[in-house]
Amino acid sequence: MSELRSGLGEAAGAAFAALGLPADLGRVTASDRPDLADFQCNGALAAAKSGAGPPREIAARIAAALAASPLVATAEIAGPGFVNIRVSDGALAARAAELAADPRSGARRVQASRRVIVDYGGPNVAKEMHVGHLRASIIGEAIKRLFRFLGDEVQGDAHFGDWGFQMGLLIIACGDEDPDIAALVDNSAPGPADEAILDRIGLDDLDRLYPAAAARAKTDPAYRDRARRATADLQAGKAGALFLWRHFARVTKVALERDFHTLGVDFDLWRGESDVDPLIAPMVADLAIKGLLVDDAGARIVRVAREDDKRPAPPLLVVSSEGSAMYGTTDLATILDRRTFFDPELCLYVVDQRQADHFLTVFRAAYLAGYASEGSLEHVGFGTMNGTDGKPFKTRAGGVLKLRDLIDMVAGKARERLAAADLGQELAPEDFQATALMVGVAALKFADLINYRGTSYVFDLERFSSFEGKTGPYLLYQAVRVKSLLRKAAEVGATPGPIAIADAAERELTLALDAFAGVLAEAYERRAPNLIAEHAFRLARSFSRFYGACPVLAAPDAQTRASRLALAQTTLAQLELALEVLGISIPERM
RNA sequence: GCACUCGUAGCUCAGAUGGAUAGAGCGCUGCCCUCCGAAGGCAGAGGUCGUGAGUUCGAAUCUCGCCGAGUGCGCCA
Numbered sequence: 001m002s003e004l005r006s007g008l009g010e011a012a013g014a015a016f017a018a019l020g021l022p023a024d025l026g027r028v029t030a031s032d033r034p035d036l037a038d039f040q041c042n043g044a045l046a047a048a049k050s051g052a053g054p055p056r057e058i059a060a061r062i063a064a065a066l067a068a069s070p071l072v073a074t075a076e077i078a079g080p081g082f083v084n085i086r087v088s089d090g091a092l093a094a095r096a097a098e099l100a101a102d103p104r105s106g107a108r109r110v111q112a113s114r115r116v117i118v119d120y121g122g123p124n125v126a127k128e129m130h131v132g133h134l135r136a137s138i139i140g141e142a143i144k145r146l147f148r149f150l151g152d153e154v155q156g157d158a159h160f161g162d163w164g165f166q167m168g169l170l171i172i173a174c175g176d177e178d179p180d181i182a183a184l185v186d187n188s189a190p191g192p193a194d195e196a197i198l199d200r201i202g203l204d205d206l207d208r209l210y211p212a213a214a215a216r217a218k219t220d221p222a223y224r225d226r227a228r229r230a231t232a233d234l235q236a237g238k239a240g241a242l243f244l245w246r247h248f249a250r251v252t253k254v255a256l257e258r259d260f261h262t263l264g265v266d267f268d269l270w271r272g273e274s275d276v277d278p279l280i281a282p283m284v285a286d287l288a289i290k291g292l293l294v295d296d297a298g299a300r301i302v303r304v305a306r307e308d309d310k311r312p313a314p315p316l317l318v319v320s321s322e323g324s325a326m327y328g329t330t331d332l333a334t335i336l337d338r339r340t341f342f343d344p345e346l347c348l349y350v351v352d353q354r355q356a357d358h359f360l361t362v363f364r365a366a367y368l369a370g371y372a373s374e375g376s377l378e379h380v381g382f383g384t385m386n387g388t389d390g391k392p393f394k395t396r397a398g399g400v401l402k403l404r405d406l407i408d409m410v411a412g413k414a415r416e417r418l419a420a421a422d423l424g425q426e427l428a429p430e431d432f433q434a435t436a437l438m439v440g441v442a443a444l445k446f447a448d449l450i451n452y453r454g455t456s457y458v459f460d461l462e463r464f465s466s467f468e469g470k471t472g473p474y475l476l477y478q479a480v481r482v483k484s485l486l487r488k489a490a491e492v493g494a495t496p497g498p499i500a501i502a503d504a505a506e507r508e509l510t511l512a513l514d515a516f517a518g519v520l521a522e523a524y525e526r527r528a529p530n531l532i533a534e535h536a537f538r539l540a541r542s543f544s545r546f547y548g549a550c551p552v553l554a555a556p557d558a559q560t561r562a563s564r565l566a567l568a569q570t571t572l573a574q575l576e577l578a579l580e581v582l583g584i585s586i587p588e589r590m
Numbered sequence: 591g592c593a594c595u596c597g598u599a600g601c602u603c604a605g606a607u608g609g610a611u612a613g614a615g616c617g618c619u620g621c622c623c624u625c626c627g628a629a630g631g632c633a634g635a636g637g638u639c640g641u642g643a644g645u646u647c648g649a650a651u652c653u654c655g656c657c658g659a660g661u662g663c664g665c666c667a
Contacts, residue, residue: 032609032612033610033611035611036610040609045609045648046608046609048647055647078610080609080610080647081609082609122667161667164667165666166666166667214666296664297664297665298665299664301664301665310592310594311594314663315664317665319665320664320665324665326664326665326666327666330667353661355662355667356594356595356661356662357593357663358662361664383595383596383660383661384660384661388601417629421627421629450603450615451603451604452603455596455603456595456596458601458602458603460601460602462616463601463615466616468616468629468630469615469629470603470615470616471615471629473629474615476629477629477630478629480627481626484626484627485627522606528606538614541614545631545632548622548630548632549631551625553626554626590627590629
């Protein structure tokens with residue numbers, strides 16, 4: 001037995017096939033009218049459109065065939081030719097029992113596992129994370145977990161931005177501020193004794209120096225040239241520069257990893273742009289041999305426009321007129337790099353939607369050069385996060401809001417809420433802190449994940465730190481409530497037993513549980529974690545209604561109690577799986 | 591200028607491949623804790639789905655025009 005929806009769809013499909021019509025007309029969906037039915041099939045209308053006959057007549061044949069299915073209690077025709085299906089309590093009970101026994105709660109696996117890279121997060125050396133990094137890391141993490149859960153072999157790569165012009169800027173900015181560092185850069189053989197000098201530079205220094213240096217480089221050509229030379233020296237392997245650069249990368253990575261980890265985001269790989277640097281020269285030579293490299297206005301480019309482009313795609317700039325590698329160059333080299341150590345069959349770039357053109361050109365160049373098979377590279381774009389004024393989010397002071405500060409703020413609110421609920425004393429101090437953090441992070445992540453990734457949305461601090469309604473804490477609350485219920489049940493020796501479906505709330509809950517597999521499959525196809533977030537909310541709400549309508553421990557009889565206990569346990573298991581995929585952790589109490 | 595995205599309740603958002611009475615949360619009104627956790631539940635008000643046409647038995651969804659918002663368009667990443 002599989003999902004009720006697909007089971008019904010197969011039955012309806014067979015009925016269409018028996019009429020000599022395409023089986024895919026039998027697609028069954030959740031009913032738009034829960035007051036009338038659990039599921040519906042609209043295939044008769046589509047069949048009528050292609051000339052198969054009067055829709056109600058076809059619908060009648062389908063309904064008759066469905067009524068014979070053991071899954072179906074009633075199948076009726078309504079309106080112009082809808083088939084309304086109500087599943088039998090027995091079928092629901094059997095499905096619930098199946099889900100209860102399945103550690104994956106009904107989730108299917110992909111038919112053939114693929115090697116997949118998810119490129120997300122986009123951290124850079126010397127830049128602390130701000131709210132703009134929320135989406136990249138949270139959505140990417142959810143997609144990585146989803147693909148892994150459904151059976152692919154997945155590597156999440158932070159794709160560390162550690163090798164560009166900004167490195168040269170930092171080297172000279174640090175040197176200008178501290179003569180010892182300037183000397184260190186020119187030291188041809190720096191050793192352990194010089195480590196102490198490095199310790200003077202922390203992430204806060206880099207975070208402070210970088211924006212100033214970047215701004216100055218725009219207006220001060222001499223400064224810019226020094227930074228360019230420093231960049232070239234670094235990439236040419238100058239010992240002192242490399243020594244300093246490794247320190248930059250190290251301190252940044254430590255801080256970033258800590259912030260990512262707080263958000264439940266952990267990368268398998270921290271491959272950096274620097275790692276692919278050695279691949280660039282041979283790659284450029286290879287592109288030239290393949291005849292793809294063209295000189296244009298002093299630069300060397302690969303033309304990727306196609307005849308059917310509505311607007312001709314811009315070329316990929318491989319070598320600048322100054323001879324340096326560009327953003328697209330390292331991205332192309334990264335594709336080669338990944339092929340050597342992982343040979344991915346699919347690579348998902350979870351990156352801001354605004355870079356769509358960039359990825360289009362890189363992907364086309366990669367296909368032209370034979371570095372990846374057509375269609376194996378995919379940009380999973382997401383919209384920007386705006387302030388309540390519709391412009392990219394800024395704090396009231398006009399600056400960017402650091403992710404760290406946002407997390408602290410939300411965790412602080414959670415602490416207040418926990419204390420107000422008198423959970424302060426019940427929990428040990430470290431558990432109290434950990435729980436507050438979980439609640440706060442759940443609020444943040446869910447508020448982001450519930451939006452479809454492709455559209456921009458408004459970042460409203462109030463909404464992100466709200467704990468009521470359709471929020472992360474609501475989901476945690478329902479899960480914690482079940483846990484509490486199960487603890488109490490264990491205390492009184494109540495055990496789960498065979499599931500029977502009688503109450504409307506039990507039906508609704510079971511139908512929600514049933515939908516999980518289909519939701520995961522669709523979320524996977526569309527790379528859309530919001531569908532899972534939406535499902536988790538629906539499930540939690542169905543449980544909350546069930547909880548209110550159907551006493552468990554005080555059930556009228558032992559069988560009902562055992563059945564409801566089993567339903568509660570199954571709900572918890574699925575909620576845990578769904579939140580696990582979303583990267584949201586659940587506390588024991590809150 | 592060209593291309594792409596978007597416009598749905600007072601606010602924030604779901605509604606892909608056309609179907610019945612367009613959903614949810616917040617906010618608002620009114621109920622529900624002597625009963626398993628009220629971060630909860632129930633009920634209600636609130637919408638010409640930007641706008642005008644077209645295709646269709648049927649359009650928030652498809653096509654075109656217009657209005658409005660955003661984004662991108664080789665030597666930053």
